[in-house]
Amino acid sequence: MSTTAIGLDDSAGGKSNCCFMTLEGAAIRYRYDGTDPTALVGHVAEPGDNITLATRDEVMKFSAIRRDGVDATLRVSHGRNYIP
Numbered sequence: 001m002s003t004t005a006i007g008l009d010d011s012a013g014g015k016s017n018c019c020f021m022t023l024e025g026a027a028i029r030y031r032y033d034g035t036d037p038t039a040l041v042g043h044v045a046e047p048g049d050n051i052t053l054a055t056r057d058e059v060m061k062f063s064a065i066r067r068d069g070v071d072a073t074l075r076v077s078h079g080r081n082y083i084p
Contacts, residue, residue: 005036005065008076016078017056023049026070034061039068047072 008019029042032053037043044067045051051074053059059078066072 003039003066005038005063007061007063008059008078015080016059018079018081019051019053019059019062020077020079021051021053022075023047023051024073024075026072027067028064028072028074029067030062030064032058032062036063037065039065 023045025047027044027046029037029039029044030051031037031042042065045064053062064074
């Protein structure tokens with residue numbers, strides 16, 4: 001993570017509709033409503049926490065930023081649920 005909020009790179013070719021992430025290294029703040037988080041605003045995740053996004057809308061609107069002065073890493077697995 002950086003000092004600027006960033007979203008997800010959809011490695012599933014734009015077709016991901018779910019996502020599982022694990023945070024490493026440092027705390028972040030995140031949102032998945034289309035509004036960018038700041039170092040003071042958003043949900044907090046600590047190293048070792050998992051974040052699950054269950055819809056395409058959440059995947060597309062997710063963004064995160066580092067909370068403190070230390071960069072973090074999100075390990076991301078994209079998925080595609082079958083929806084009849």
